[in-house]
Amino acid sequence: MQLLFSILATTTAVQAYSLGSAGWDAAYSKAKVALHKLNQTEKIGIVTGVTWEGGPCVGNTYAAESIGYPSLCLQDSPLGIRYANPVTAFPAGINAGATWDRSLMYARGAAIGAESKGLGVNVQLGPVAGPLGKNPDGGRLWEGFSVDPYLSGVAMEETIQGMQDSGVQACAKHWLGNEQEHNRETISSNIGDRAAHELYVWPFMNAVKANVASVMCSYNKVNATWACESDAILNKLMKNELGFRGYVMSDWNAQHSTVNSALAGLDMTMPGSDFNSPPGSIFWGANLQKAIAAGSVPQARLDNMVTRILAAWYLLDQDEGYPEVAFSSWDGGKASVDVTDDHSSVVREVARDSIVLLKNEGKALPITRPKSLAVIGSDAIVNPDGPNACSDHGCDNGTLAMGWGSGTAQFPYLVGPLHAILLQSKRTATKVIQSTTDDTTAAAKAAAAAETAVVFINSDSGEGYITVEGNAGDRNNLDPWHNGNALVQAVAAVNKNVIVVVHSVGPVILETILAQPNVKAIVWAGLPGQESGNALVDVMYGAVSPSGKLPYTIAKQRSDYGTGWLNAEVDSFTEGLFIDYRHFDETGLVPRYEFGYGLSYTTFAYSAIGIHVSATAGPSTGTVIPGGPSELFESIGAISVLVRNSGSITGSEVAQLYIGLPDSAPWTPPKQLRGFQKLRLAAKQSALASFELTRRDLSYWNVATQEWVVPSGTFKVYVGSSSRDIRLQGTFTVKW
Numbered sequence: 001m002q003l004l005f006s007i008l009a010t011t012t013a014v015q016a017y018s019l020g021s022a023g024w025d026a027a028y029s030k031a032k033v034a035l036h037k038l039n040q041t042e043k044i045g046i047v048t049g050v051t052w053e054g055g056p057c058v059g060n061t062y063a064a065e066s067i068g069y070p071s072l073c074l075q076d077s078p079l080g081i082r083y084a085n086p087v088t089a090f091p092a093g094i095n096a097g098a099t100w101d102r103s104l105m106y107a108r109g110a111a112i113g114a115e116s117k118g119l120g121v122n123v124q125l126g127p128v129a130g131p132l133g134k135n136p137d138g139g140r141l142w143e144g145f146s147v148d149p150y151l152s153g154v155a156m157e158e159t160i161q162g163m164q165d166s167g168v169q170a171c172a173k174h175w176l177g178n179e180q181e182h183n184r185e186t187i188s189s190n191i192g193d194r195a196a197h198e199l200y201v202w203p204f205m206n207a208v209k210a211n212v213a214s215v216m217c218s219y220n221k222v223n224a225t226w227a228c229e230s231d232a233i234l235n236k237l238m239k240n241e242l243g244f245r246g247y248v249m250s251d252w253n254a255q256h257s258t259v260n261s262a263l264a265g266l267d268m269t270m271p272g273s274d275f276n277s278p279p280g281s282i283f284w285g286a287n288l289q290k291a292i293a294a295g296s297v298p299q300a301r302l303d304n305m306v307t308r309i310l311a312a313w314y315l316l317d318q319d320e321g322y323p324e325v326a327f328s329s330w331d332g333g334k335a336s337v338d339v340t341d342d343h344s345s346v347v348r349e350v351a352r353d354s355i356v357l358l359k360n361e362g363k364a365l366p367i368t369r370p371k372s373l374a375v376i377g378s379d380a381i382v383n384p385d386g387p388n389a390c391s392d393h394g395c396d397n398g399t400l401a402m403g404w405g406s407g408t409a410q411f412p413y414l415v416g417p418l419h420a421i422l423l424q425s426k427r428t429a430t431k432v433i434q435s436t437t438d439d440t441t442a443a444a445k446a447a448a449a450a451e452t453a454v455v456f457i458n459s460d461s462g463e464g465y466i467t468v469e470g471n472a473g474d475r476n477n478l479d480p481w482h483n484g485n486a487l488v489q490a491v492a493a494v495n496k497n498v499i500v501v502v503h504s505v506g507p508v509i510l511e512t513i514l515a516q517p518n519v520k521a522i523v524w525a526g527l528p529g530q531e532s533g534n535a536l537v538d539v540m541y542g543a544v545s546p547s548g549k550l551p552y553t554i555a556k557q558r559s560d561y562g563t564g565w566l567n568a569e570v571d572s573f574t575e576g577l578f579i580d581y582r583h584f585d586e587t588g589l590v591p592r593y594e595f596g597y598g599l600s601y602t603t604f605a606y607s608a609i610g611i612h613v614s615a616t617a618g619p620s621t622g623t624v625i626p627g628g629p630s631e632l633f634e635s636i637g638a639i640s641v642l643v644r645n646s647g648s649i650t651g652s653e654v655a656q657l658y659i660g661l662p663d664s665a666p667w668t669p670p671k672q673l674r675g676f677q678k679l680r681l682a683a684k685q686s687a688l689a690s691f692e693l694t695r696r697d698l699s700y701w702n703v704a705t706q707e708w709v710v711p712s713g714t715f716k717v718y719v720g721s722s723s724r725d726i727r728l729q730g731t732f733t734v735k736w
């Protein structure tokens with residue numbers, strides 16, 4: 001059985017890679033033929049944006065009529081289509097990560113891709129793996145999936161496959177080291193080579209392996225050189241080492257030079273105007289033409305840029321019957337077609353299955369048939385001015401269902417928690433008492449009159465060009481906004497059965513709330529998108545058991561993380577590999593809720609660990625395929641466990657595999673996520689969780705030899721329900 005699994009897994013992997021390469025080969029053949037039909041002006045136009053607001057999308061290039069190539073439409077965001085309506089407002093990346101469900105990640109990506117294609121968007125500007133989230137208060141970490149590179153990598157791969165299977169080009173962003181909003185356009189992320197590879201590059205390897213069409217270089221410098229003109233990270237790392245065959249575009253106005261960026265490997269400049277910077281800073285267009293004429297940039301480099309861009313276009317078959325752009329970002333975004341289909345069901349499923357139950361004392365949840373229920377807090381209702389009242393969602397009024405900035409989309413509707421609870425309460429004949437402000441006196445009055453009180457609190461963040469309530473993108477602290485702690489305290493002082501629901505962009509310090517004995521349950525709902533209330537009711541009333549797991553650690557205090565955004569010109573990334581749970585494990589600090597944690601209404605038992613790993617120590621070689629050296633992605637076996645639903649209701653468990661490297665490896669975190677599987681199990685049902693391992697999963701990056709190396713010695717195996725709830729352990733040995 002185990003052997004069969006390994007064979008199937010290996011075969012599938014090999015097929016996927018060869019198809020990927022064949023796809024690129026065929027696309028390159030077409031691109032090379034097309035290149036010869038283009039004149040120089042057309043070539044320059046293909047690599048240059050037409051200026052901000054110069055076309056219907058946030059990014060547009062010039063058309064090349066000689067080959068029937070359109071003005072390419074590039075549009076945000078990682079959770080839906082920005083500046084268009086009607087579109088679906090999906091749960092944020094961080095919620096997709098919290099599902100730990102590969103098929104939901106894929107379904108979300110496919111649905112976003114289908115809407116993009118339907119509206120004529122050629123390039124969807126997502127998904128996000130940078131920021132990875134080393135700073136828990138980083139403003140944009142909710143756009144990505146998890147602070148763990150393995151989980152983020154799987155989510156990148158699934159999302160990109162989903163998007164590109166629907167026909168749109170995906171764009172993996174922001175490359176590289178864009179971990180904070182403060183000073184993001186001046187700061188240098190000085191990342192050590194090993195941490196760069198094992199943390200920040202890792203999910204982009206998955207993106208390239210999934211044949212992502214494009215990559216966006218970031219605003220910051222990397223090791224003192226602008227990311228968009230760094231030969232080290234564009235040519236050498238992304239294109240040569242990772243074997244990326246698509247094109248690199250700049251973040252919007254992240255380009256700083258004509259010649260250096262071209263030579264370093266930038267392939268497309270966006271948006272092609274003096275957007276948000278000193279007038280006249282149009283680095284390509286006519287300036288690129290002059291640089292080529294002067295011999296500062298070889299003609300072959302321009303031809304290579306164009307070939308890469310065209311190859312991505314052919315790879316996705318966008319040369320055949322691709323829809324025209326059906327909206328304009330600058331006139332309200334009214335689309336001429338409705339592309340929303342039944343995607344609300346994907347939204348509800350992702351939102352529901354990403355809910356993490358943090359505390360459930362005395363089985364406070366699920367709610368059964370309370371006679372009365374108090375619903376408290378401004379986060380319980382939709383912003384009275386409307387769900388899209390603030391530009392790019394740059395405010396925190398009403399329930400929080402996405403962060404702010406370019407990573408947003410307009411809600412076609414937003415089901416607020418109170419609305420969904422009122423509907424449900426009709427079925428259970430429950431009297432609902434409302435206090436939908438953050439006023440503590442009103443809250444206490446409502447709570448005192450009810451059997452159970454549900455308090456809604458939130459914490460918001462976003463992109464640095466908008467400041468909300470004094471937070472310039474990054475959060476100023478990890479406390480709940482709007483005096484959320486005081487709100488819960490006021491309610492818990494008068495009601496013995498308090499449930500707290502947290503809508504949040506990232507970790508929130510919960511100590512004050514946990515110090516209230518009457519707080520019986522805490523529910524983390526993240527940023528659930530348009531079906532917020534419905535998904536919450538599904539879980540709170542027990543239609544489904546909660547099955548989300550934390551995609552990051554919740555600490556007892558902010559300082560425990562050991563990292564945070566800097567008001568400085570340089571971030572030296574001194575924490576190295578030790579971010580989030582890697583740091584807590586290494587230092588012995590006890591988190592409040594650890595990475596991978598999440599309760600269920602049922603229980604799960606683990607047994608029968610099977611370890612079938614056969615690998616030899618040493619570097620991974622082989623030709624470079626999309627993602628890296630081919631050997632790195634070869635299966636070297638699998639670890640399996642039997643998981644049994646030992647409770648009395650159906651539920652889903654995320655079985656997690658962590659690996660500890662042998663002592664022969666250089667200083668490494670005690671354990672690192674290297675596999676997971678979500679299993680839906682009926683009461684008393686058992687199933688095998690299998691974690692296929694590749695050489696990459698056992699490797700560290702050897703800085704001296706510039707290779708991924710599997711160390712020799714005894715590897716530690718930990719399988720469990722979270723990074724700290726380890727149920728089964730074992731070892732295997734790798735020899736030279």
Ligand SMILES: OC[C@H]1O[C@@H](O[C@H]2[C@H](O)[C@@H](O)[C@H](O[C@H]3[C@H](O)[C@@H](O)[C@H](O)O[C@@H]3CO)O[C@@H]2CO)[C@H](O)[C@@H](O)[C@@H]1O
Pocket residue numbers: 058076125173251252276406465
């Ligand atoms: O949208 C494409 C990529 O753009 C980057 O974000 C930019 C965002 O799209 C844009 O709306 C914003 O513009 C603001 C501008 O910076 C500010 O000076 C002005 O006052 O208001 C403008 C908004 O009306 O700028 C953002 C960059 O600063 C993202 O980083 C990237 O992820 C997007 O894909």
